[in-house]
Structure formats: C-alpha cells, structure tokens
Amino acid sequence: MNLKKWSAGVAGVAVIAVVVGMALTSHSTIDPVSPPQAGHFSHDEIARGQQLYQAGDCAVCHTRPGGKRDAGGLALNSPMGAIYSTNITPDPQYGIGGWSFEAFRRAMREGIDREGNHLYPAFPYTAYTHVSDGDLKALYAWLMTRPAVHEAAPETDLGFPFNIRRGIWLWNQLFLDKGPLPVARVPEGLDPARWERGRYLVEGLGHCSACHSPRNLLFAEKGGESHLGGGEVDGWVAPALNAQSPAPHRWQEEDLYQFLKTGYSPRHGATAGPMAPVIKEGTSALAESDLRAIATYIAGLQKDRTDRPLLPVKAIESATLRSTDSEGARLYSGACMACHAQSLGADMHGVRPSLQQATQFHLATPDNAIRAVLDGVTEPASDGLGTMPGFRHNMNDSQVAALLNFIRQQVAGQPTWPDLEQRVRAIRAERH
Numbered sequence: 028m029n030l031k032k033w034s035a036g037v038a039g040v041a042v043i044a045v046v047v048g049m050a051l052t053s054h055s056t057i058d059p060v061s062p063p064q065a066g067h068f069s070h071d072e073i074a075r076g077q078q079l080y081q082a083g084d085c086a087v088c089h090t091r092p093g094g095k096r097d098a099g100g101l102a103l104n105s106p107m108g109a110i111y112s113t114n115i116t117p118d119p120q121y122g123i124g125g126w127s128f129e130a131f132r133r134a135m136r137e138g139i140d141r142e143g144n145h146l147y148p149a150f151p152y153t154a155y156t157h158v159s160d161g162d163l164k165a166l167y168a169w170l171m172t173r174p175a176v177h178e179a180a181p182e183t184d185l186g187f188p189f190n191i192r193r194g195i196w197l198w199n200q201l202f203l204d205k206g207p208l209p210v211a212r213v214p215e216g217l218d219p220a221r222w223e224r225g226r227y228l229v230e231g232l233g234h235c236s237a238c239h240s241p242r243n244l245l246f247a248e249k250g251g252e253s254h255l256g257g258g259e260v261d262g263w264v265a266p267a268l269n270a271q272s273p274a275p276h277r278w279q280e281e282d283l284y285q286f287l288k289t290g291y292s293p294r295h296g297a298t299a300g301p302m303a304p305v306i307k308e309g310t311s312a313l314a315e316s317d318l319r320a321i322a323t324y325i326a327g328l329q330k331d332r333t334d335r336p337l338l339p340v341k342a343i344e345s346a347t348l349r350s351t352d353s354e355g356a357r358l359y360s361g362a363c364m365a366c367h368a369q370s371l372g373a374d375m376h377g378v379r380p381s382l383q384q385a386t387q388f389h390l391a392t393p394d395n396a397i398r399a400v401l402d403g404v405t406e407p408a409s410d411g412l413g414t415m416p417g418f419r420h421n422m423n424d425s426q427v428a429a430l431l432n433f434i435r436q437q438v439a440g441q442p443t444w445p446d447l448e449q450r451v452r453a454i455r456a457e458r459h
Contacts, residue, residue, distance in 0.1 A: 054143035057133070059125030062117045062175070068168035076169025079162055082317065083155075083232040084309035085170075088112050091180075097173065098122075099180030103149045104261060106246065107189040110149040111181045118175040131167045132160070136205060138195070145195035147183065148202075153248070154234035157208045162232070202247040214327040225324025228317060238265040238301070255328060262457070263300040264395050266386050269328040273389045275335040275439075283322035287311070290408020291378050296385035297412055299404045300395065306408035337383060337440065355433025358426060362418065363434070377413015388439035393447055396431050397454045424451045 065073075080086075089112045091100035098121075099114040117124035123131065123141075130141040138152035139145055146152065158166075188194060208230055213219045229235045238260045240248040248254070257267035266273055276282075276294050286292040287310040290303060298306060310318060367382050382388060387395040403417030418427065428448040436443050444450070 054139050054145075056143050057127060057130040057141050059119070059141070060127045062119055062124035063171050065172045068172060072165050072168045073172055075162075076165035076167070078314055078317065079166045079232055080169050081309045081312045082228055083166070083234070084305050085115065086308045087304045089115050095176045095178060097170075098176040098178045100178075102181075105147075105149060108183075108185045110147050110183045110185070112150075114176060114178060114180050115170060116173055116176040117171045118177050121177060121179045122175060123170065124175055128164060128167050131170075132163050135163055138199065138203070145192040145199075147192075147195070148198065148246070151234040151237045153203055154231055154237060156203065156205050157227070157231040159207075166232075198245065198247070201245070214330050216330075217323055217327050221320045221323045222327055224317065225320035225322070225327075228321050229324050233321065235268065239268050260301050262394060262454070263398065264387075264390055264392060265302075266390065268325050270330075270332045272329055272332065272386075273391070274386045275337055275384055275389055277329045277332045277334055278326055280319070280322045280326045283325055284319055287313075287318055287321060289411065291380065291412055293381070294384060296380040296382070296387075297378060297404070298408050299387075299399050299415075303404070303406060303408040307406075311409060353429070353433065354426065355429040355431075356437070358422070358430040359433050359438075362422075362430070366413075366415070377407075377411070382434050383438050383440075385439070388435050389441060393431060393435075393444040393450055394454065396435075397427065397451050400427055400431065401451075401455060402458075419455065424448050424455065427451045 068076075086096055088101055088103065089097045089099050091098070091102075091112075094100050095116075097114070097116045099112045101112045102109040103112060114122040116122040119125045126134075126141050133139050134141070134146060134150075135152060135155040135158065137156070138148065138150065184190065208226065211226065213222050236248050236255055236258075238258050239255050240258050241253050241256060242258065243249055248258075249256070252269075252271075255268040256271045257273075258265045268278075272278065274295055278286075278295065282292045282294050286295060286298070287306060289311065290298045290306045310321070313321075363382065366377070367379060387399065390396075399415070400422075401417055401419045404412075404415040405417075407414060422430070425448055428451050431451075432443040432447055435441050
C-alpha cells in the first residue's frame with residue numbers, strides 16, 4: 028500500500044468528519060428583538076403564565092441567595108463543577124429581553140439559546156420539551172412583563188472536556204425525547220382528566236424527575252422502573268416518588284396536597300433542604316385544581332404499595348421517657364421530644380412532625396437526617412411550620428450519631444445506620 032495515499036485518505040476522512048461534526052453541532056443565531064411591551068400580551072395570558080412559572084419553580088433556580096429575583100447566579104453543583112443559572116428577566120443585555128418567542132421556545136424545547144449555544148442539561152429542557160406551545164407562550168408573556176434586572180450572572184466555566192458545549196449535541200441525540208409526552212395508561216380508579224393534567228405538570232414544567240430520578244454514567248435520568256425512583260441534589264437525597272418510596276405510609280392524595288401546599292403532612296412530617304423553597308416559591312401558590320392534579324398523579328404511582336406496620340406513637344413516647352440508659356435516649360429526650368412528641372409537651376408555634384413517620388429516617392442513607400440535625404430548618408416551606416434549631420455547635424459527631432441511630436432504631440423501627448459517626452464527620456466538614 029502506498030503510505031502517502033493512505034495518509035492522504037485518512038486526513039481526508041478526518042476533515043470530512045470535522046466538517047460534518049461542525050455542521051451537526053452548530054445552530055443559527057436568532058435575531059434579537061426589542062423587549063415586548065406589556066400591552067402585547069393579554070391579561071389572561073399573563074395570569075396563566077404566572078401559574079406556569081410557579082409550577083416550574085423558576086425563581087428557585089434563577090435567583091441566587093440575597094440576589095434579585097430571576098437575575099440568575101445560583102450555583103448548581105454538578106459532578107463536572109458549578110453551573111450558574113442565567114438571568115431570565117427581560118433585560119436586553121444580560122437577560123432574555125432580546126429573545127423572540129421563537130428563541131425562547133427553542134431554548135425550552137431543544138436546550139439551545141438565542142445565539143445558538145447549547146445549554147447544559149442542568150437546565151431541564153429534557154422535561155420542558157413536553158410543554159405545549161400555548162403554555163410556552165403564556166410563560167413567555169409572564170417573564171417578559173416582569174421587572175428587568177440589569178445584572179450579569181457569573182459565567183459557567185467547566186474544565187475540559189465539559190467546556191466544549193458542542194458535545195452536548197451527542198448527549199441530546201441519546202437522551203432528549205422531543206415532543207409531547209407519549210400516551211400512558213391511567214391507573215384504575217383515578218379520574219383520567221385530573222391524572223393526565225397532573226402527569227403533564229409533573230413530567231413537564233414541574234420537572235420533578237430532575238431531582239427525584241437517579242442518573243446514569245452520562246448524568247442523564249434513568250427511565251423505566253427507575254423513573255422518579257429517587258435521586259440526589261446538593262447532597263440531599265430526593266426520595267423516590269414511585270412505588271419504591273421509602274416512606275412507611277403510602278402517600279395518599281390528601282397527604283400530597285397538604286405537603287405541596289404547606290410543606291407538612293401529619294402522616295409524613297415536614298420538608299427540609301432543597302424541597303422547602305420549591306414549595307414556598309412554587310407549589311404553594313398553584314391553583315388548587317393543579318395542585319390536586321399533581322397529587323393525584325404522584326399518588327397513582329404508589330397505588331399498589333402497602334403500608335409498613337408501625338408501633339403506636341404514644342407507646343414509643345412513653346417508652347422513650349422511661350429509657351435513659353443510653354446516650355441516644357438522653358439526647359432525644361433533651362433535644363427532640365419538646366417539639367417532636369405528638370402527645371406530650373407544651374403547645375408552641377409550629378407543627379409537631381412525627382419522627383417515626385419522617386421519610387428521612389427510613390432512607391438507606393443518613394445524609395438528610397444528619398443535615399437536618401446539624402443545620403436545622405431556618406427557612407421553612409411556610410410560616411406556620413415554625414423553625415428548627417441546628418445542633419452543629421451543641422453536639423459532637425459521636426453525640427449526633429448516637430441521637431440519630433436512637434431515632435432510627437427505637438422511634439422509626441429501622442436497623443441502625445453503619446459507620447454513622449464517620450458520615451456525620453464528613454458532612455460536618457463540608458461547611459466550617
């Protein structure tokens with residue numbers, strides 16, 4: 028074989044591959060427009076857009092702590108590094124004020140911004156792609172009629188190879204299913220219209236699977252039986268919402284409605300961590316019909332699950348008061364029972380969440396429980412819940428482990444977590 032001809036042939040194939048790759052991964056710029064005036068949209072369209080904005084929890088990710096609403100800058104931690112949310116106010120320079128509806132729709136459906144750049148899938152366009160044109164127009168109307176914030180969000184700067192955004196084209200070919208949701212069977216006994224509406228909100232703008240589904244090696248959500256089967260966000264476990272839910276009681280529609288409205292359900296306890304702002308900024312403000320539709324859909328995912336037997340709460344509390352022969356019992360009596368006892372103690376502001384039924388004590392890992400004890404709940408999902416103090420500076424690692432394993436075993440009736448003290452030490456070290 029002639030080596031020169033072979034080399035020339037390989038070089039030619041490489042050039043063709045590069046040209047084809049550039050063509051496939053490049054996207055046109057959509058010309059900027061002047062920010063639409065409020066009168067461009069109807070009052071009803073703007074009002075519907077507000078509800079959709081809340082269903083999508085847009086403010087939760089697009090507002091940094093202490094920052095102006097929707098001006099971006101929140102660091103979304105990923106295995107590749109920090110991805111910063113963008114400014115979605117109608118500012119022409121730093122926000123989306125120069126975006127036409129076509130540019131907005133392309134970003135929501137395909138994950139490509141006005142200038143033709145691929146967006147990282149931390150922006151859940153894999154869910155938003157299922158949203159109808161009419162709803163996207165209403166959401167666009169709401170965003171374009173909000174106050175503009177002239178403020179640049181930090182640029183995302185990931186290391187190689189994740190900084191090559193054109194590579195997301197291949198990821199999209201593998202994991203982006205464009206278009207409406209496929210037809211699915213309505214579980215027996217549920218109202219079809221309400222269930223379909225709930226499914227549309229959960230799987231679309233609500234993008235619940237972004238947190239509540241596990242990820243594969245390429246950081247895409249797993250499907251099939253793993254869909255909504257539990258995930259992780261900012262070091263917190265997002266429990267499974269399907270039949271794999273670790274909650275001792277199956278979530279009923281009314282439980283879910285109360286929880287998504289207030290952040291608390293008597294049969295499941297109170298929320299903490301990243302779910303609290305989702306409820307406070309999003310689901311708590313939804314129309315009752317939409318909130319009940321979401322509850323119907325998620326409850327339907329757990330329809331065939333059976334409840335676990337639990338000891339009567341009063342029996343546990345009485346036994347705990349008599350039990351002072353372990354460090355965990357003493358810590359529980361002194362630090363927890365005043366607020367968490369269901370039938371004991373003086374009345375005070377807020378609710379009395381049952382630790383026996385709290386999902387965090389039925390998870391396979393202790394991370395959620397550790398974070399709640401160390402840092403407490405300073406910003407509850409709703410004002411009526413009350414706050415919880417953190418014990419980071421009041422208990423050492425051994426004491427936190429003793430307390431949590433006591434609650435896990437004696438209150439929740441589950442086997443103790445192994446190597447708990449080491450895990451407490453590791454999580455404590457994340458924040459000094």
